[in-house]
Amino acid sequence: MKADADWQAIAREELRFFGNVSAAISHEINNRIAVINEKAGLLTDLSVMMAQGREIDVTRFEVQSRKIVEQVQLAKQTVRNLNRFAHSVDVMRTRIEAAEVLELVVALYARKAAAAEAVLSISESCEPVTITSSPFFLETLIGRAIDVALSRVDDARTVIIGVEATREGITVQFRGLTGLTEPIEFPEESQGVPALLECLGARYRSEPDGTALLLEIPDHERMSHGRTA
Amino acid sequence: MTEKVLLVDDEEEFVETLAERMRSRLVRCSVTVSFCLSQVL
Numbered sequence: 001m002k003a004d005a006d007w008q009a010i011a012r013e014e015l016r017f018f019g020n021v022s023a024a025i026s027h028e029i030n031n032r033i034a035v036i037n038e039k040a041g042l043l044t045d046l047s048v049m050m051a052q053g054r055e056i057d058v059t060r061f062e063v064q065s066r067k068i069v070e071q072v073q074l075a076k077q078t079v080r081n082l083n084r085f086a087h088s089v090d091v092m093r094t095r096i097e098a099a100e101v102l103e104l105v106v107a108l109y110a111r112k113a114a115a116a117e118a119v120l121s122i123s124e125s126c127e128p129v130t131i132t133s134s135p136f137f138l139e140t141l142i143g144r145a146i147d148v149a150l151s152r153v154d155d156a157r158t159v160i161i162g163v164e165a166t167r168e169g170i171t172v173q174f175r176g177l178t179g180l181t182e183p184i185e186f187p188e189e190s191q192g193v194p195a196l197l198e199c200l201g202a203r204y205r206s207e208p209d210g211t212a213l214l215l216e217i218p219d220h221e222r223m224s225h226g227r228t229a
Numbered sequence: 230m231t232e233k234v235l236l237v238d239d240e241e242e243f244v245e246t247l248a249e250r251m252r253s254r255l256v257r258c259s260v261t262v263s264f265c266l267s268q269v270l
Contacts, residue, residue, distance in 0.1 A: 031240045038246040045253055067242065115239070115264040 006195040013192025017140045018089075021108050025082045028111055032075035039068050081107050088135040093220060096138060098129045098163045098170050105142045106161065113159070116150040123162030123173075131170050132221035137200055144190055145174055145204065145215050154178040154211070169219035173212055180206040180213055234258040 043064055050056045084104055099122075106120045113120045131138075149159045153176060160175040184204045186193050197203055202217040234256055238244045241262045251258045 031243065035240060035243045035246065038243055038250065042246055042250050045250055049253065064246075071242070 006198070009192040009195040010199055011192075013190065013196055014136065014140060016189055016192070017143055021085060021143070022082075024108065024111050025078060025085075028078050029075060029082075032071050032078065035071050036068055036075075039064050039071070077107075085139065088139055091135065093132060093134055095130055095132050095221070096135055098131055098172070099126055101135065101138055102126070102142065102161060102163060102172065105139050105146065109143065109146050113146075113150060116153070118150055118153045118157045118159060120146065121158050121160050123160050123175075126162050127164055129163055129165045129170050131217060131219045133169075133200060133217060133219070137196060138217065140196060141193070141200070141202060141215055141217070142172060144186060144193055145172065145213055147187065147190070148180075148184060148204075149174040149177055149213055152177040152180045152210075152213075166216065169217050172215040172217070174215075175212045177211050177213060180210040182206050184213065232257070235261060237261045237263055239264045 043061065046056050046060055046064075081104060085108060102122055106122060109120060146159065146161075153159050155178075156176055158176050160173075162173045162175070164171055164173070182205060184206065200217060200220075202215065205214050205216070206212065207214065234251065236244045236248055236251075236258055237260075239262065241260075244260045244262065248258050248260050
């Protein structure tokens with residue numbers, strides 16, 4: 001049975017992760033609003049200039065209108081991602097499509113990756129794999145792995161993320177790194193990660209050449225079947 | 230007017246649009262997209 005201190009560490013870690021992601025998403029939504037606001041202002045400027053008798057190319061209106069629609073679509077996608085992320089705390093354990101969780105966390109981390117002048121790319125050879133686990137815990141561990149990967153990304157500046165089935169569950173791979181060594185070190189604010197790993201029976205390890213971070217997560221359904229067999 | 234304004238932001242579409250509005254007001258400006266102002270200055 002886990003000690004209270006472990007659960008507190010996990011709760012703090014989860015709250016921090018939720019806060020980190022929420023802050024990034026709110027910034028992203030704010031960016032879309034700021035762009036739409038400026039473009040609406042530009043359309044007003046153009047209308048005023050036209051009313052004053054200046055010759056304005058009508059395609060400028062068309063271009064800006066189209067770009068406002070694009071920004072609205074981007075904002076809607078961001079809100080959809082936030083909604084999916086927020087609902088991932090609804091169930092403690094469920095059957096999860098690993099690739100879908102990866103896609104969501106990669107989308108949530110796009111801004112952070114851009115700030116680190118890197119790109120997150122999901123491997124084309126990513127297998128369709130399902131696992132029984134905690135969606136929110138899984139997202140946290142993938143997110144924290146991306147944090148480490150972004151601090152160790154090599155000169156190509158692309159973290160290639162893939163997932164494969166293993167006998168025990170799944171392994172999520174983060175490739176394109178350099179100089180990664182064990183034990184994997186997490187930022188000061190992520191000190192609840194070890195307790196979270198223990199809770200899921202998961203672990204991080206690096207490839208011997210230091211170019212990849214691997215996150216191994218057991219399938220809780222298989223584990224429980226194993227115990228009852 | 231000889232002053233020139235440098236617009237810096239992490240959102241390209243935002244600074245480009247702002248620059249377009251400023252230029253229409255005859256303000257000379259250039260744009261840099263960056264997540265970190267200290268990298269620009």
